[in-house]
Amino acid sequence: MPPKLATPDPTHAARHARSSPPPLMPTGRRMPTRAETAARARAAAPIPLTLGVNGEDLHCEVDPRTTLLDCLRDHLGLTGTKKGCDHGQCGACTVHINGRRTNACLVLAACHQGDEITTIEGLGTPEALHPLQEAFVEYDGYQCGYCTAGQIMSAEALMREPCGPADADVREAMSGNICRCGAYSNIVAAIQHVRGPRKD
Numbered sequence: 542m543p544p545k546l547a548t549p550d551p552t553h554a555a556r557h558a559r560s561s562p563p564p565l566m567p568t569g570r571r572m573p574t575r576a577e578t579a580a581r582a583r584a585a586a587p588i589p590l591t592l593g594v595n596g597e598d599l600h601c602e603v604d605p606r607t608t609l610l611d612c613l614r615d616h617l618g619l620t621g622t623k624k625g626c627d628h629g630q631c632g633a634c635t636v637h638i639n640g641r642r643t644n645a646c647l648v649l650a651a652c653h654q655g656d657e658i659t660t661i662e663g664l665g666t667p668e669a670l671h672p673l674q675e676a677f678v679e680y681d682g683y684q685c686g687y688c689t690a691g692q693i694m695s696a697e698a699l700m701r702e703p704c705g706p707a708d709a710d711v712r713e714a715m716s717g718n719i720c721r722c723g724a725y726s727n728i729v730a731a732i733q734h735v736r737g738p739r740k741d
C-alpha cells in the first residue's frame with residue numbers, strides 16, 4: 542500500500558503567510574509593502590518647476606521624480622530629444638547642461654532649475670541649420686534618424702572637448718551614442734568635416 546500523504550494544515554499555512562517577512566529583491570533589499578508604496582506615491586506630489594531651455598524660461602508642474610528627458614518631452618513639448626533605452630546606454634537623449642553633454646534620462650528635472658539647458662531645438666532652425674546639421678545631411682549621417690538628435694548634441698559638445706584629430710578619436714569620443722542603423726562611418730565623416738582638416 543502506498544504511504545499516506547500528510548494533509549497540509551490550512552490554518553498553519555495561513556499563519557505562516559501572515560508572519561513571513563516580505564520577499565527580498567535581487568539587490569538584497571526587501572520589497573516595499575503596499576502601505577509603503579502608497580505613502581511614497583503620496584509624497585511625490587507635483588512641484589512647480591522653471592527650467593531655462595534654449596534661452597527661454599519654461600514653466601511646468603512635475604512629479605519630483607521626473608527625469609529631465611520626460612520633462613522636456615512630456616511636459617514642455619520638446620520632443621526632438623529622443624528616448625531610446627531610458628537607462629543611460631544609448632545616448633539618444635543627449636542634451637547640454639551648462640554646455641556639457643548629458644544623458645537627460647539619467648538626471649532629474651528638479652535638480653536643474655537655474656541651469657542652462659540646450660536641446661536639439663535650440664541648435665539650429667530649418668531655415669538656418671547648425672553646421673553639424675548641415676554636415677549630417679551632406680554626409681548622410683543617418684538612416685531612420687532616431688539617434689540623430691543625440692548624435693548631433695554629442696558632436697557639438699565634442700567640439701569643445703579634448704579629442705584627438707583621428708577618426709578613431711572621434712569614434713571613441715562618440716562611443717556613448719549608439720546608432721542601430723549603423724551609420725557610424727558617415728556620422729564620423731560629418732563630424733570630421735565640421736572639425737576641419739586633420740592636424741596629425
Ligand code: FES
Nearest residue numbers: 625626627632646
Ligand atoms: S535614452 Fe538616455 S541614454 Fe538611452
Ligand code: FES
Nearest residue numbers: 684686720721722
Ligand atoms: S540613424 Fe537609425 S538609429 Fe541611427
